Amino acid sequence: MAVVLSRALAGVLGTAAVAGLTLAAAPAATAGPCLPVATVSLTGGAVVARGYRQCGGVTGGQAVILDDEVRVQRADPGSGAWYTLMIGVGTATHVCMGSATNTYRAITPYRTSVPVTVPCG
Numbered sequence: 001m002a003v004v005l006s007r008a009l010a011g012v013l014g015t016a017a018v019a020g021l022t023l024a025a026a027p028a029a030t031a032g033p034c035l036p037v038a039t040v041s042l043t044g045g046a047v048v049a050r051g052y053r054q055c056g057g058v059t060g061g062q063a064v065i066l067d068d069e070v071r072v073q074r075a076d077p078g079s080g081a082w083y084t085l086m087i088g089v090g091t092a093t094h095v096c097m098g099s100a101t102n103t104y105r106a107i108t109p110y111r112t113s114v115p116v117t118v119p120c121g
Contacts, residue, residue, distance in 0.1 A: 049106030
């Protein structure tokens with residue numbers, strides 16, 4: 001006989017006796033403070049944006065990486081306005097169409113990267 005308790009229910013009950021079985025529930029691991037990261041680079045003929053949060057250790061001391069929505073944006077050279085070219089989760093890639101020099105950045109809900117000016121149209 002298999003007995004399954006959701007983590008939330010197990011956290012509330014702590015220890016439960018079901019059909020003669022005793023189940024002990026451990027509290028759910030929680031991540032520590034998170035550091036948001038947003039980077040953009042020219043890699044192999046494409047502008048690649050990366051966006052994630054690196055969170056402090058959980059039980060066992062391992063860091064947790066949480067991918068965020070990230071956008072590759074290009075600045076309009078005339079107005080300075082930023083336009084979104086690609087959107088992804090964790091990474092977003094804009095393939096270069098020529099070698100005109102443009103300025104790009106990565107933007108997540110938590111952070112904006114330092115802009116880079118590269119030969120990528």
